[in-house]
Amino acid sequence: MEFIDGPLWYFSLTVFSIGVIWRLVPLIFGKRTTDLSVARGSAASGAVKTVLSRFIPHKGMASQVSMQIIAGYMFHLGLFALLFFAAPHVRFLDEHFLGFSWTPMPHWAFIVASQLAFLGLLMLWLHRISNMVTRLISTTGDHVGSILTFVVMLTGCLALLESFDELRLLHRFSVELFLIYFPFSRLMHTFTFIPSRAFTGAWFGRRGVNS
Amino acid sequence: MKFVSVLMVLLFISMPLALSAATDEGKGERAVIVANPGADLWRQVRQRDMAIAGTSQIKGVDSSILINPQADRWTSFRVGMLVEYGQIVLVAIAALILLFYSIRGKIKIEGGLSGKMVFRFSDYERVVHWVLAIVFIFLAVTGLILLFGRTLMIPVLGHEVFSVLASSSKEGHNLFGPIFLVSLLLMLFSFVRRNIYARGDLTWLLKGGGMIGKSHVSGGFFNMGEKTWYWIVILIGLVISASGLILVSPNFGQGRIVMELSHVVHASTAIILIAVSFGHIYLATAGTEGTKEGMKTGYVDIKWAEAHHDRWAKRCHENGQVISAEDYARLQGKMGPASATSSSAAVEEVSS
Numbered sequence: 001m002e003f004i005d006g007p008l009w010y011f012s013l014t015v016f017s018i019g020v021i022w023r024l025v026p027l028i029f030g031k032r033t034t035d036l037s038v039a040r041g042s043a044a045s046g047a048v049k050t051v052l053s054r055f056i057p058h059k060g061m062a063s064q065v066s067m068q069i070i071a072g073y074m075f076h077l078g079l080f081a082l083l084f085f086a087a088p089h090v091r092f093l094d095e096h097f098l099g100f101s102w103t104p105m106p107h108w109a110f111i112v113a114s115q116l117a118f119l120g121l122l123m124l125w126l127h128r129i130s131n132m133v134t135r136l137i138s139t140t141g142d143h144v145g146s147i148l149t150f151v152v153m154l155t156g157c158l159a160l161l162e163s164f165d166e167l168r169l170l171h172r173f174s175v176e177l178f179l180i181y182f183p184f185s186r187l188m189h190t191f192t193f194i195p196s197r198a199f200t201g202a203w204f205g206r207r208g209v210n211s
Numbered sequence: 212m213k214f215v216s217v218l219m220v221l222l223f224i225s226m227p228l229a230l231s232a233a234t235d236e237g238k239g240e241r242a243v244i245v246a247n248p249g250a251d252l253w254r255q256v257r258q259r260d261m262a263i264a265g266t267s268q269i270k271g272v273d274s275s276i277l278i279n280p281q282a283d284r285w286t287s288f289r290v291g292m293l294v295e296y297g298q299i300v301l302v303a304i305a306a307l308i309l310l311f312y313s314i315r316g317k318i319k320i321e322g323g324l325s326g327k328m329v330f331r332f333s334d335y336e337r338v339v340h341w342v343l344a345i346v347f348i349f350l351a352v353t354g355l356i357l358l359f360g361r362t363l364m365i366p367v368l369g370h371e372v373f374s375v376l377a378s379s380s381k382e383g384h385n386l387f388g389p390i391f392l393v394s395l396l397l398m399l400f401s402f403v404r405r406n407i408y409a410r411g412d413l414t415w416l417l418k419g420g421g422m423i424g425k426s427h428v429s430g431g432f433f434n435m436g437e438k439t440w441y442w443i444v445i446l447i448g449l450v451i452s453a454s455g456l457i458l459v460s461p462n463f464g465q466g467r468i469v470m471e472l473s474h475v476v477h478a479s480t481a482i483i484l485i486a487v488s489f490g491h492i493y494l495a496t497a498g499t500e501g502t503k504e505g506m507k508t509g510y511v512d513i514k515w516a517e518a519h520h521d522r523w524a525k526r527c528h529e530n531g532q533v534i535s536a537e538d539y540a541r542l543q544g545k546m547g548p549a550s551a552t553s554s555s556a557a558v559e560e561v562s563s
Contacts, residue, residue, distance in 0.1 A: 067335055111386065119390050122345060126338045130509070136544040157386050158379035166375050 001165070004173050012176035019183025020191060027195055039206050046205010047198040054197050071123035078117025082153070086110050088162065114157050121150055145187045148178050273466050285471040293475070294362055297482045304486040308493050318499045320514045326536035328510040329527045337506055339401050343394040343444075346387055351485050353380035353387075358478060385459050392452040399445050405432050406441040411522075432523040440491050447484045451477060510539060 057069050083089060087104035094101035105113065125146045128134045152174045159167035182188065189196075204211040256263055256278055263277040273279070332340070356364065357380055365373050415435035418428045428434070433441070454477035457465055465473075495502050501515035513533050516524035527533055540546040 067338065114386060115390050115393075118387070119342070119393060122342050123338055126341045127334060130337045130341070131334045132508075132542055132544060154383070158382050160382045160386075161378055164375045164378055167379055 001169055004169050004176070008176050009172065012179040016179040016182055020188070023183055023188055024191055024195075027192065035203075035206060037207065040208030041205050043202035043206040046209075046211075047202040050201025050204065050211060051194055051197045067123065068127060071120040071127070073120070074116040075120025075124055078113045078115075078120060079149075079153070081105060081113035082110070082117060082156070085113075086156075110160075114153065117153060118150075121146065121153070125150070139186075141185050144181065145185045148174070148181055149187075152178050272464055276467070279467055281468050281471060285475070288475065289478075290361070293478055294359060297358060297478070298363075300482055300486050301489075304489050308489055312493070312497060317497060320500050320512070320518050322514065324501055324512040325514045326539070327513045327533050328536070328539040329513050329516055329524070329533050330509060331505045331511045331516075332509045334509065336401055337509060339394065339397045340506055343391070343398050346391045346394055347484075347488070349387055350384060350391055351481070351488075353384040354478075354481055355485070356380040357384065388452070388455045388459060391448070392456070395445065395448045395452060402441060406438045408435070408438060412438065429522060430520045432520060434519060436494075440487070443484070443487055447480050450480050451484065454480070508543065510534075510542075 057065055062069070085102075085105040087107075087110070090101050090104040125143075128138050128142065128146070152171070155167070155171040155174045159171045162168065178187075201211070265275050265277050267275040269275075356376060360373055360377055360380075364376070368376070409431060411429055411431070412435035415428050415430055420428060420434060420436045454473040457473040458470060458477060461470065495506070499519075501512045502519075504515075505511045513524060513527070516527065534542075537546065
């Protein structure tokens with residue numbers, strides 16, 4: 001128990017922090033070839049446009065990917081709400097990291113957010129293994145990431161009563177595994193999706209491509 | 212010296228008392244019994260066969276109910292009949308299935324599978340099916356822990372471990388319950404059109420779906436057995452969901468009697484659904500050859516379709532929807548790119 005609360009917690013935080021920085025620094029500050037072409041449009045506006053426009057599916061694709069879009073929003077919004085607005089998390093961040101807090105979600109909102117997140121994640125993962133294309137392009141790492149996320153959410157919800165230290169430790173242990181795995185997996189898209197969209201958008205924007 | 216004298220006197224005085232206490236040991240009947248002055252009153256109250264209502268300054272549902280005799284009946288049902296008969300039903304169904312399997316074995320397709328496949332379930336339909344299945348299994352396991360844990364698990368695990376398990380099961384059960392309802396509604400809307408009973412279904416039922424005897428039983432896209440399972444899931448699932456929502460939301464004004472009745476309905480119908488699901492799981496996996504492929508890849512062997520759903524298989528043949536084993540392997544990514552002679556049905560399926 002002391003190992004989970006102590007050394008393993010600090011180890012996982014260190015791996016997570018250094019790993020994320022190690023992945024992001026070359027992406028943002030790495031050398032790129034200079035674009036010598038004559039600019040036909042603004043790279044900055046292209047970047048902003050692409051970052052925002054990718055939140056909505058393309059017209060031609062919307063009907064075919066509606067389930068993935070709805071489930072994707074359910075999962076990501078639910079998870080975001082749980083991570084930053086669940087009362088135990090707000091208290092934890094206040095006491096251990098930030099020194100200040102904000103108003104947490106009421107209990108009913110926590111339940112709704114977790115249900116949306118669970119249903120969304122289940123649908124997304126099942127679609128990943130059901131659809132022949134997504135099944136072929138998925139790696140073991142994708143499945144491990146999905147399962148770890150599910151386990152973290154599940155152990156958190158099972159410990160919701162905060163009555164048993166064993167359940168809290170189980171949740172923390174799963175979070176520690178998640179943090180250690182995070183930088184080496186596609187879970188990094190949490191941090192890379194905006195730079196990635198911006199880079200693509202800027203490239204298109206400079207060439208006057210309406211993407 | 213004076214202190215020792217006093218001690219001797221005290222010892223002398225206390226000896227008879229100590230002797231008296233020693234001789235009284237084991238004679239509890241002689242202990243002084245003080246009658247509870249309220250016993251007669253409570254006995255009178257308990258003899259009434261209805262909730263005793265009074266007045267109270269506390270405003271709330273049932274806050275003025277002094278004693279609810281119904282609760283005793285519910286408690287004895289909950290810890291007695293429900294647990295006892297619930298276990299018997301589940302064990303009996305599992306045993307029957309095992310017995311049937313040991314006698315009949317896996318039902319094979321006559322002549323074996325052909326390798327030629329036909330598309331049966333879309334990605335969305337399989338996702339809906341598996342979401343419902345996963346959530347149902349989770350709820351069944353956590354629900355059975357809560358229902359039978361006191362009698363079956365405490366003797367094995369002990370109170371401390373079981374209390375952790377029970378607490379987490381209760382939280383998980385309450386959390387996933389509404390997800391079951393949502394997935395149930397998705398299942399209802401996705402499959403309802405093909406599960407309406409039609410002509411020929413009764414014949415299927417009378418022949419036991421081909422289990423009885425060797426004669427072939429005609430079936431459409433879904434046969435009578437599958438349709439009946441579907442409606443059992445939908446209807447009992449809705450009852451379980453409604454009673455579960457009443458139990459999980461006690462702040463909407465429902466009284467204790469409503470809660471107790473909801474619990475009885477919830478647990479009883481859940482046991483029935485779990486028991487019937489054993490049959491569904493058995494038939495879809497170990498019971499029949501080629502069935503699970505439908506929910507795994509979306510495709511089934513045409514020989515399987517002809518054996519269990521001949522009217523649908525005939526339509527598939529007529530519409531040219533049967534694809535070769537090679538095309539199927541390509542669709543599953545087990546072979547190289549499709550040749551120019553690939554079946555149009557396969558290409559159509561990929562594009563959809």
